[in-house]
Structure formats: structure tokens, C-alpha cells
Amino acid sequence: MHEPAPAALALVDRVRKIVETVVPMDEVYIVEIVVRGRQGSRVVEVFLDSDEGVGLDQLASYSREVGFLLEAEEIVKGHYRLNVSSPGADRPIRMPRQMKKHVGRKLAVKSSEGDSVEGVLKAADDDGITLKRGKEEVKLAFETIQEARVVLPW
Numbered sequence: 001m002h003e004p005a006p007a008a009l010a011l012v013d014r015v016r017k018i019v020e021t022v023v024p025m026d027e028v029y030i031v032e033i034v035v036r037g038r039q040g041s042r043v044v045e046v047f048l049d050s051d052e053g054v055g056l057d058q059l060a061s062y063s064r065e066v067g068f069l070l071e072a073e074e075i076v077k078g079h080y081r082l083n084v085s086s087p088g089a090d091r092p093i094r095m096p097r098q099m100k101k102h103v104g105r106k107l108a109v110k111s112s113e114g115d116s117v118e119g120v121l122k123a124a125d126d127d128g129i130t131l132k133r134g135k136e137e138v139k140l141a142f143e144t145i146q147e148a149r150v151v152l153p154w
Helices: 006-022 056-072 096-102
Strands: 028-036 042-050 080-085 106-111 116-124 128-133 136-141 145-150
Touching (some): 006 056, 042 056, 056 080, 106 128, 128 145
Parallel strands (some): 042 080
Antiparallel strands (some): 106 145, 116 128, 128 136
């Protein structure tokens, strides 16, 4: 996987600043901002979450406000499409704060050493997570987790 170009990173930072002015950061948090495509045909994706989940009405409101400010300040040059959503079950869990919402679900976790562990998330705290695999429990510190995903039942 390649690293985004410096211009793309600068654009992500500018979009992040706009989102932070619109979204009440004490209630809702930014999981990820992705900008892809070329000037004139970009897609700007903003993934938001909260401890209780983000409703469709909230997401629609944030989308309108973010879109208005992106246009008013001409942040994204040329034509673009803005998608403001919560991360779906198929997206990786990016932040420790997200883990608590997934207690009781089966996760697939890749460690930074390349090992893979699959199990039911039993606990998540400020230090890491505990997965239950059969009769054993596996504890993983957040800094050792490269990627975590919910294992979908289909």
C-alpha cells in the first residue's frame, strides 16, 4: 500500500479542520477522513462515530454543513462527491474508543508482528482488548494491533 501524496495529506487536514468546526467533538469523533481521486473527480469520505452510534439524521445534517463550508472556502478544487457516514461493519476498527462498542462480537485482529487472532471481544479498556478463543483468553495491547475487523456472519 502506498502513502498518500503530501498534497492529499494537506487536503485531508483541511477537511478535518472543517469537520471539527461542525461536529460536536465531545459527542461525536472522527474515525477517518479519506480523499481519493484526482482534481475534478475526487471523493471525500468522512467517517464519524460516537459511543452511542450516530443516527442518519445527524449524519445528513453534518453532511450539509460540511459540504456548505467546503464549498464556501473552496477547500476541494473542481467537482467532488462528499460522503459523510458512520463506519460500516466491513470497515476496520481504527480507534481504541471504537472497541467498547464491539464487546460481544467476533473480531479478527492482526498484530504488528503479523500474527492473526480471531475471537469474541470480551473486554476493552484504555490499555487494550481481551479476546476469548475457545477456553483461552488473549490480551492484546492497542499498540500491538495493526488491524481489527468485525467478523461478519456471512
